[in-house]
Amino acid sequence: MATRESNEQTGGTRRRALLGAAVLGASGTVLALGGTAAAADTRRGGGKGLKGLPVPTIIGHRGASGYRPEHTLAAYQLALDMGADIVEAGDLVPTKDGHLVCRHEPEIGGTTDVADHPEFADRKRTKQLDGVATTGWFTEDFTLAELKTLRATERIPANRPHNTLYDGRWEIPTFEEVLRWQDEQTRKRGKQVWIYPELKHPTYFRKLGLGTEERLAALLRRHGKDKKHSPVVIQSFEPTSIQRMNKLVGNPLAVLLSGANTRPWDFVETGDPRTTADLITPEGLKEIASYADGIGPTLDLVIPRDSTGRLTEPTTLVRDAHRAGLILHPYTLRNENPFLPADFRRGTDPDAYGDVFGAYRAYFATGIDGVFTDHPDTGLLAREDFVNG
Numbered sequence: 001m002a003t004r005e006s007n008e009q010t011g012g013t014r015r016r017a018l019l020g021a022a023v024l025g026a027s028g029t030v031l032a033l034g035g036t037a038a039a040a041d042t043r044r045g046g047g048k049g050l051k052g053l054p055v056p057t058i059i060g061h062r063g064a065s066g067y068r069p070e071h072t073l074a075a076y077q078l079a080l081d082m083g084a085d086i087v088e089a090g091d092l093v094p095t096k097d098g099h100l101v102c103r104h105e106p107e108i109g110g111t112t113d114v115a116d117h118p119e120f121a122d123r124k125r126t127k128q129l130d131g132v133a134t135t136g137w138f139t140e141d142f143t144l145a146e147l148k149t150l151r152a153t154e155r156i157p158a159n160r161p162h163n164t165l166y167d168g169r170w171e172i173p174t175f176e177e178v179l180r181w182q183d184e185q186t187r188k189r190g191k192q193v194w195i196y197p198e199l200k201h202p203t204y205f206r207k208l209g210l211g212t213e214e215r216l217a218a219l220l221r222r223h224g225k226d227k228k229h230s231p232v233v234i235q236s237f238e239p240t241s242i243q244r245m246n247k248l249v250g251n252p253l254a255v256l257l258s259g260a261n262t263r264p265w266d267f268v269e270t271g272d273p274r275t276t277a278d279l280i281t282p283e284g285l286k287e288i289a290s291y292a293d294g295i296g297p298t299l300d301l302v303i304p305r306d307s308t309g310r311l312t313e314p315t316t317l318v319r320d321a322h323r324a325g326l327i328l329h330p331y332t333l334r335n336e337n338p339f340l341p342a343d344f345r346r347g348t349d350p351d352a353y354g355d356v357f358g359a360y361r362a363y364f365a366t367g368i369d370g371v372f373t374d375h376p377d378t379g380l381l382a383r384e385d386f387v388n389g
Contacts, residue, residue: 057370060084066374090197109136217248295326309342
């Protein structure tokens, strides 16, 4: 079994060879090694990026999911065509026969046309998914061949009615198909394509006998993408899952972080009393840096919102994470009003766009190293404004 190449290193010095750290030139301009120059702004701190990628890095969240149903090859392709630096190609969940497929959640009633298939009506059931009673159809109750008869649909049609135009057009991709797509696009473009898969609910699946980490590691090894400099960044909301991947592969790794008062589900299962608030202390970040390269915090951990939904003052998370040697790729910026801080909403139409460029400016000014966005084209324009402004 492969082991991580830099396990002997510790803390913030652990895998800096993986990162192109932004450095201050004599003039005070921040230069992202191998990427776009960032703005000459002392608020950026020591911004970091994956080698060869611009900083701030624009990550197509589940593809270009503001324009196409998420986690389809079409959404991934559009994100790449728009210029996304990385495509989040894959929230990985297993099938009954052990294949990893790309869905937002194992429950697929909200993202496919499974409800329109009478042959699968008896598969609908209620399960406890990370402690929450969830009713619907679950990938682990289907073989891959059965899932391939379904077609993707828009997950949030109230906010994206235009995306429903594409309901029923595309099938559920396997992660192996994504890896082949990545190679094909890299050849066509003459430029390395990066992807950023997420392991979804790994403790839940491990209890079902469908451990996802080993399956992901095997796929990466088969395709020669399990090394320190491989263009595949692996993320999970469960720290122990990332620790497990740390022993299986050499890829860049990131721990996703939800609200400050939440607990990762693996902590709940093992009785670990720590919350996200504990993980984002300097001591907690130092521990994360011993087995991961970065964190993916919710944007509210970077700049909290007040009771009216407006942004307040930034926290010290960016500074503290950089001191620990971690990159920060927070999630998720979307153009539509309901997803923006109240400061940047315009009107009340849930499908209308707000002042998302203003929101990008506020978050970029904190020194984050990149951001997940459903609208990569908007993110790229916002970065251009920030770099040149």
